Amino acid sequence: MSQLRLETYxxxxxxxxDQALTxxxxxxxxxxxxxxxxxRLNRGKVRQPGSVxxxxxxxxxxxxxxxxxxCLSVAGDLAQDRAxxxxxxxxxxxxxxxxxEDPHLNFSTEVCASRLVRSPTLPSAEEIIDTVLxxxxxxxxxxxxxxxxxxxxxxxxLGQRNxxxxxxxxxxxxxYHRADKAVKATYGGFAWAPEVLAxxxxxxxxRLALLTRPSRSLPPGRYRAYLTPTAMEEIASMxxxxxxxxxxxxxxxxxxxxxKNGDAVLDPAISFAENIAEGIAPGFQDEGFARPDSxxxxxxxxxxxxxxxxxxxxxxxxxxxxxxxxxxxxxLDMAGGKLAAADALAALDRGLYIGNLWxxxxxxxxxxxxxxxxxxxxxxxxxxxxxxxxxxMRFDDSVLRLxxxxxxxxxxxxxxxxxxxxxxxxxxxxxxxxxAVVRDMAFTx
Amino acid sequence: MxxxxxxxxxxxxxDADFWSLRVTDERAEMLSVRKNVVQPPALQVxxxxxxxxxxxxxxxxxxxxxxxxxxxxxxxxxxxGWARAASRRSLIDFQALPVPASSGTYASPDADAPGYxxxxxxxxxxxxxxxxxxxxxxxxxxxxxETRIALHRFLTSAGGDMTQRYRFVMxxxxxxxxxxxxxxxxxxxxxxxxxxxxxxxMLERFGFVGSGRRIADEVLQLLLARNxxxxxxxxxxxxxxxxxxxxxxxxxxxxxxxxxGDERNFAGTSFVTxxxxxxxxxxxxxxxxxxxxxxxxxxxxxxxxxxxxxAEKAYLIRNGILERPLGGAISQARAGLPGVANSRxxxxxxxxxxxxxxxxxxxGDATLEDMIEGIERGxxxxxxxxxxxxxxxxxxxxxxxxxxxxxxxxxxxxxxxxNYRGISASFWRSLxxxxxxxxxxxxxxxxxGKGEPSQLIRVGHASPACVFTSVDVFGGDAP
Numbered sequence: 001m002s003q004l005r006l007e008t009y010x011x012x013x014x015x016x017x018d019q020a021l022t023x024x025x026x027x028x029x030x031x032x033x034x035x036x037x038x039x040r041l042n043r044g045k046v047r048q049p050g051s052v053x054x055x056x057x058x059x060x061x062x063x064x065x066x067x068x069x070x071c072l073s074v075a076g077d078l079a080q081d082r083a084x085x086x087x088x089x090x091x092x093x094x095x096x097x098x099x100x101e102d103p104h105l106n107f108s109t110e111v112c113a114s115r116l117v118r119s120p121t122l123p124s125a126e127e128i129i130d131t132v133l134x135x136x137x138x139x140x141x142x143x144x145x146x147x148x149x150x151x152x153x154x155x156x157x158l159g160q161r162n163x164x165x166x167x168x169x170x171x172x173x174x175x176y177h178r179a180d181k182a183v184k185a186t187y188g189g190f191a192w193a194p195e196v197l198a199x200x201x202x203x204x205x206x207r208l209a210l211l212t213r214p215s216r217s218l219p220p221g222r223y224r225a226y227l228t229p230t231a232m233e234e235i236a237s238m239x240x241x242x243x244x245x246x247x248x249x250x251x252x253x254x255x256x257x258x259x260k261n262g263d264a265v266l267d268p269a270i271s272f273a274e275n276i277a278e279g280i281a282p283g284f285q286d287e288g289f290a291r292p293d294s295x296x297x298x299x300x301x302x303x304x305x306x307x308x309x310x311x312x313x314x315x316x317x318x319x320x321x322x323x324x325x326x327x328x329x330x331x332l333d334m335a336g337g338k339l340a341a342a343d344a345l346a347a348l349d350r351g352l353y354i355g356n357l358w359x360x361x362x363x364x365x366x367x368x369x370x371x372x373x374x375x376x377x378x379x380x381x382x383x384x385x386x387x388x389x390x391x392x393m394r395f396d397d398s399v400l401r402l403x404x405x406x407x408x409x410x411x412x413x414x415x416x417x418x419x420x421x422x423x424x425x426x427x428x429x430x431x432x433x434x435x436a437v438v439r440d441m442a443f444t445x
Numbered sequence: 446m447x448x449x450x451x452x453x454x455x456x457x458x459x460d461a462d463f464w465s466l467r468v469t470d471e472r473a474e475m476l477s478v479r480k481n482v483v484q485p486p487a488l489q490v491x492x493x494x495x496x497x498x499x500x501x502x503x504x505x506x507x508x509x510x511x512x513x514x515x516x517x518x519x520x521x522x523x524x525x526g527w528a529r530a531a532s533r534r535s536l537i538d539f540q541a542l543p544v545p546a547s548s549g550t551y552a553s554p555d556a557d558a559p560g561y562x563x564x565x566x567x568x569x570x571x572x573x574x575x576x577x578x579x580x581x582x583x584x585x586x587x588x589x590x591e592t593r594i595a596l597h598r599f600l601t602s603a604g605g606d607m608t609q610r611y612r613f614v615m616x617x618x619x620x621x622x623x624x625x626x627x628x629x630x631x632x633x634x635x636x637x638x639x640x641x642x643x644x645x646x647m648l649e650r651f652g653f654v655g656s657g658r659r660i661a662d663e664v665l666q667l668l669l670a671r672n673x674x675x676x677x678x679x680x681x682x683x684x685x686x687x688x689x690x691x692x693x694x695x696x697x698x699x700x701x702x703x704x705x706g707d708e709r710n711f712a713g714t715s716f717v718t719x720x721x722x723x724x725x726x727x728x729x730x731x732x733x734x735x736x737x738x739x740x741x742x743x744x745x746x747x748x749x750x751x752x753x754x755x756a757e758k759a760y761l762i763r764n765g766i767l768e769r770p771l772g773g774a775i776s777q778a779r780a781g782l783p784g785v786a787n788s789r790x791x792x793x794x795x796x797x798x799x800x801x802x803x804x805x806x807x808x809g810d811a812t813l814e815d816m817i818e819g820i821e822r823g824x825x826x827x828x829x830x831x832x833x834x835x836x837x838x839x840x841x842x843x844x845x846x847x848x849x850x851x852x853x854x855x856x857x858x859x860x861x862x863x864n865y866r867g868i869s870a871s872f873w874r875s876l877x878x879x880x881x882x883x884x885x886x887x888x889x890x891x892x893x894g895k896g897e898p899s900q901l902i903r904v905g906h907a908s909p910a911c912v913f914t915s916v917d918v919f920g921g922d923a924p
Contacts, residue, residue, distance in 0.1 A: 038898045042707050045536040049527040050506035052794045052898075053520075054493065060485075070488040075511035084490070091488065098564050100483050126530045133534060143710040144897035172897075174710040180837050182709065251585035252623035253630070263626065358713075361833040363844055363864055364921030366628045371842045373835040375713075392835050394842060394866070398922065422898035424792075445840050445866055 005076070006033060006055070006151055007163055012078045013057065013085065014155040020089055021157055023063070028107055028288055030058040031153035033076065034426055037125035039145045041173065044136055046129065051148075054425070057085070058286075061092035065101035068092050106310035106320065108288035111160045116283070119167040120190050122147055131194055132171065135201045139208075143173030150426055152282045164282035166190070166428070171197070172420050174376065175204050177211040181389060184230070184356055184376040188418045207355075207377050216380050216388040218443070224351030224408075225441045226344050226381070229415040229433045234357035235399060236332055236431055238370050241362075244272075244297050245327035246308035250316045255368040255399070259303050264368075264400045266301035267407040271335035273297055274307060276322070279331020279430045280418065285309075291322030297329070301404075330429040337410025337434055344411055346384040347437045352393075353379040353386065363396055371396040371444075394445035408437040447598040447608070450494065453514040454600045461498040461525040463544045465601040466517070467751060468494040469793040476563065477589035478570040481578060484589075486563065493793035498525040499539040503532030508794045542778055545753025546603040553612040554741045555644035556594075560612075566590055573657035577620050580665055584628075585621040588657060590614065591637075591891075599753055607749045613903070614647055615640040615891060618656045622664045629861060631664035631846050634685040635829050640889045640903070641742045663847065666859050672920030673848045673863035679823030679877075680865055680916045681816055684886035686845050688906035689829040691806055692893070694869035695727075695734055696904070698838035699761055700895075701772025702799040705779055712895045713836030716870055717767070719780055725767040728873030733807035734762040736771060736785040737907075744889030744905035745802035749786065752797050756786035761804070765874075772799050791900035798896050803889075803905035809879025816878045816912050818854040824918055825849040825856060826863045834869075842866040862921030872913065880909030 010031050017027050033055040040048040055076040060069040070088040074081040122128075125147055132145065147169030154162040170188035185204040187197055227235070239256065248254035258264040276283055277293035285291055287310045296304040307327040313320035324330070339347055352374075360372035374393050379386045411434040421427035447468055454466045470492040477484040494517060495508040505527020507520040528539075561569070573588040595611040618633040633639060633656045641647045648654065682690060698715040702708055717725070738746050738756035747756055754774050761769050772780060773788025776799050788797040817825070831844030848863030849856050889905035 036898075040707065040897050042536050042705075042709075046503070046531040046534045047536045047707055048504070048506075048796055048798075049531050050508070050796055051523050051527070052508045054508070054510045054794050056491075056510075068486045068488065070490070072490040073492055073510040075513060075516065077511065077513070080511070080513060088488075088490070095486055095488070095563065098567075099486070102485055103482060105485075129534075142706060146898060172710060176706075176709060180714060180835075184710070251621060252628045253585065253621055257628070258626070358836055359833045361831045361842075361844075363831055363842065364862055366626070367922035369922055371831075371833050373833070373840065375836050392837070392840065394833075394835070394840050396842065423894065423901055424794075426898075445842070445868075 009076055009078060010153045010155065016078065016082065016085060018157055020086065026062040026157050028060045028156045030286060031151060032056045032425060033151040034148060036146055036148040036426055039125055039129050041144065042142045044133060044139055044141045059088055059092065061089065061096060062105065062107065063096050065105050066096045066099045067102060067105055068095040068099065104311045104314040106287065106314045108160065109158060111158055112290045113161050114283055115163045117165045118190060119149060119165060122167060122169055122192050128192060131197065135198055140176040141173055142176065143171065145169070145171045146422060146426060150428060154284050154288055156288050160288050162282070162284040166280060170418060170420055175208045177208055180392060181211045181215065182376050183207045183211065210379065210386055211377060211389045213388050215391050217391045218380070218393060220444050222440045222442050224348060225438050226348040226351065226353050227436045227438065228355050229417065229435050231354045231357045232433045232436055233417050233431055234360050234372060235370065236334065236433060238360050238362070239399065240328045240332060244307050244329060246306040246316065246318055247312040247327060249306050255362060255365050257366065259400065264404065266298065266400065266403045268301045269337045269407060269410050270301050270403050271299050273333045274329045275331050275333035275432070278333065278432065281330035281428050285322050285324050289320060289322050295321050332431040334433045336412045336414045339409040339411045339437065341411040341413040341435060344435055344437060345381055347409060348381050349384055350382055352390065353381050367398050368400045369396065369398045393443045395441055396444045397442040402438050402441060406439045408439050411435040447596060450512060451600055453517050456514060457518055457521050459498060459521050459525050461500040461528060462540065463499040463602055464521055464524065465497045465599065466494055467599045467793065469595065469597050471593060471595040473591060473593040474563070475591050476566050476570060477587055478567065478574040479587040480585065481571070481574050483567055483571065491792065494520070495793050495796065496520040496524045498528045500525050500528035501532035502538045502540045503528040503530070503535040504539045505531055506796050537775065537779060542775060544603045545601050546605045547749060547753055547755055548606045549748055551609040551748035553610065553642040556610050556612045558644050560592060561645055573618060577657035577661045579658060579661050582622045582624045582665060582668060583620055583661060584623045586619065588618050590616040599749065599751065601753060605753050607753060609747055609749065611642060612644065613640065613642055614645060616648065616653050618653065618660060620661045620664045622668050624668050627668065629664050629667040631660045631667060632828060633660055634888060637891060638685055638888055640744050640891055641887065642744060642746060643742050647742065667847065667861045670859045670861040673824060673860040673918060675919040677915050678918050679820045679912060679914050680918060681820060681823060681825040681851065681910060681912050683825065683827035683910050684884065684908045685828045685888060686826050687806065687908035687911055688888045689832055689843060691734070691804055691906050691908055692801065692904065693832060693834045694838060694841055694872065696771070696801040696804045698869060699771045700799045700801070701770040701776035701780055701784055704770060705776060708895065711897050713838065716837040716839040719782065721767055722770060722782055723768065726765055726874065727762050727767045728765045729876045730765045731809055731876050731879045732762055732765045732873055733760065735760055735805050735807060736787065737803045737805050738786065740803060740887065740907065743803045743887050743907060744903045746905065750788045750797070751790045752788040754786035754788065759785050771801060773797070789902060791902040795896065795898060795900045800895065800902050801893060801904040805907040806909065808882040808885050808909045811878045811880050813880060813884050813910055816880060816910060817851055817856055819878060820851045820912065821853055823851040824860070824863055825851060831864065839869050841869060860920065863918065864920065865916050865918045867916060875913045875915060876911055877914045878912035880911060882909070884910040
């Protein structure tokens with residue numbers, strides 16, 4: 001599947017569908033495809049290398065207010081796929097016959113075309129892996145390289161065409177000292193630069209050296225803490241689990257319902273937005289609506305808005321704002337604060353430096369209370385200096401409290417954290433987050 | 446379709462030492478009625494192939510959704526290219542491994558029996574939805590089902606040929622209620638906690654018909670309940686919480702690839718080390734846990750894993766002593782330990798890794814009444830709602846939808862937000878009663894996540910109700 005061929009293929013599929021429609025039928029069709037190299041590494045060696053070429057079409061047939069969707073894997077070659085596409089269309093027609101009208105059907109009828117192609121040349125995965133392992137010579141490195149082009153397409157029978165194509169890479173690795181004492185690092189983007197990898201590996205080596213100090217086990221209690229942007233990503237991910245969802249808010253299931261309802265307020269430094277313009281997700285959503293550049297969610301500690309999918313908009317008489325069905329941010333942007341990142345340890349003074357968090361879940365969703373573990377390089381800090389690595393600890397606290405009365409400050413610098421999620425396909429979401437110092441965080445185990 | 450692919454496979458040429466073709470063809474329907482509105486059906490056809498090659502001591506794979514002979518040949522060459530490139534730096538010497546050459550078949554119960562029509566399903570789901578939306582405090586509810594049929598075939602250059610046919614039914618019922626600033630959700634055995642092989646007979650086993658009204662009544666009780674009290678006390682965990690407890694604090698820690706370090710960058714490592722097998726006391730004498738791919742209705746029963754190893758029942762923990770890890774043929778060779786046939790991939794586009802499959806806790810001899818009567822002060826907890834555990838699978842905290850206090854051997858008031866926390870290495874030693882077969886349920890989840898690249902796989906768990914003594918229990922913050 002070459003990139004040129006795939007865009008042409010998608011255009012050919014839509015031409016086929018245009019000709020196949022009858023009567024008042026309308027279709028929407030999405031394409032999700034990628035050609036990815038995945039190389040697993042363990043103990044500084046290659047564990048499991050491979051490549052995946054996959055192409056899926058999601059065909060939604062609409063007739064009046066009846067509709068159904070079929071997802072099918074395809075070869076990416078119309079000569080081979082013609083029969084399967086025709087069969088899918090036939091199955092959808094049969095399915096529609098037995099369905100009632102859908103009162104919440106909502107799709108874009110305003111044609112809004114777009115095309116974004118970002119395909120810089122990457123070295124071969126084999127070459128990249130050789131460089132990575134050479135840079136980590138002598139280290140217990142474990143991780144994954146994922147790279148190659150990702151394609152997203154949308155079309156409908158009203159004539160809309162959208163194409164989004166990016167060639168990117170993501171290297172996620174950990175350097176282990178012993179047992180669970182390790183440093184995690186990432187390098188992702190569009191242009192591969194060996195010198196950037198070397199700098200990141202050198203930084204990871206430095207932090208790894210800190211882990212050789214005797215570790216400290218802290219008793220449960222409340223501790224002042226600095227959460228790095230990577231640790232903040234885990235907390236933000238919990239807020240994204242229905243927190244900003246229009247449907248979850250309307251049905252009182254959002255962890256941020258109390259914030260929206262005015263029963264809770266966050267620190268004025270806290271602002272969140274869905275910032276599609278500065279992320280890497282497509283600028284169009286699954287029903288063909290163009291996505292606004294930015295949707296404010298929390299502004300200066302107060303509720304500002306939610307993510308509303310077309311279906312939710314119809315159900316609750318709201319205005320859709322480009323969200324997909326899951327109504328989770330795909331380019332979450334958290335405003336930075338006034339604290340220079342270089343001064344974060346000084347601002348912490350005495351407490352926990354939390355490099356990463358792990359396996360978060362709600363212990364009381366309406367209270368936005370979350371539990372989870374510290375992981376990787378987390379340290380005890382005395383007088384603004386790293387004193388010792390700490391053994392893993394469980395926290396259990398309300399995010400409304402941590403980002404409210406307990407917030408000391410956010411770093412001015414933010415990190416762009418590209419999703420490393422590869423369930424089924426490589427994810428195209430990202431977050432841009434600062435670090436945070438909190439006065440008091442509850443640790444329970 | 447797979448016969449054509451088998452013919453194509455036999456025409457492939459390659460200078461690798463060994464190669465294989467694993468093809469999966471799955472068809473699914475997702476139907477749902479939410480708040481009495483029939484949601485648009487989502488249909489799925491997913492087929493593709495993975496070619497794997499061993500060359501020069503290395504191993505590589507290439508997967509494609511293009512199943513033409515030319516594409517398969519191209520994928521095999523890519524896989525062999527990866528194997529040769531990896532041979533210089535491979536963690537494992539694949540030349541030293543035996544290659545799979547078995548042949549055989551497997552089929553789910555009722556694999557070919559006619560199932561409900563879409564109209565039948567919509568009628569059933571609509572009725573359950575109608576029954577669930579019975580009170581103005583109920584703000585959201587859904588009755589749904591995923592049905593899936595799957596054909597998996599594995600062919601090897603050593604003559605192996607394994608065909609396995611599956612049928613799955615995975616219904617879901619959930620009801621959410623809100624009042625006075627609090628929101629509670631009740632489900633039928635957890636989100637997608639009802640998942641079995643076979644046909645619609647499972648609906649009767651789990652009382653799906655009538656569940657809409659039943660769990661609506663329960664969620665309204667939760668709205669009126671106080672929070673679970675805090676303190677060290679006994680817990681009686683029902684099967685739909687036991688399966689999560691087994692999954693997180695026995696299943697994952699025993700996965701051999703975690704113990705060998707493959708997952709340290711993502712899913713994590715394990716507090717279990719290679720030297721523990723055969724001697725380590727994992728739990729009390731009452732703890733008996735098996736890898737069991739032979740229970741027909743259980744979600745992850747099969748005859749061969751995705752590396753072509755024949756699957757058989759084996760004890761992992763017997764009378765509390767750790768016996769065997771969850772490791773497939775490749776991990777067994779690396780560790781020098783016997784394992785089980787659990788090298789599995791979630792689809793054609795992901796390579797096999799060590800996964801759980803069916804991990805079951807064997808029944809004991811206590812009736813449910815015995816167990817309740819034996820508790821002076823404790824909490825019955827059912828249906829998992831929250832799960833979190835550290836990357837070594839040791840320090841955990843789990844929450845349930847439903848709690849009911851036990852006072853002097855009697856079930857008393859309902860409590861909401863029951864949570865408990867503990868440490869795997871000591872928790873299982875507090876297992877004091879194991880329910881009999883009448884308390885047992887065969888459950889599972891289609892969503893066990895792991896691996897780089899990541900995979901969501903079907904796992905089954907069967908368990909009786911169990912009692913644990915002196916557990917750290919607490920409730921929520923809600924009013």
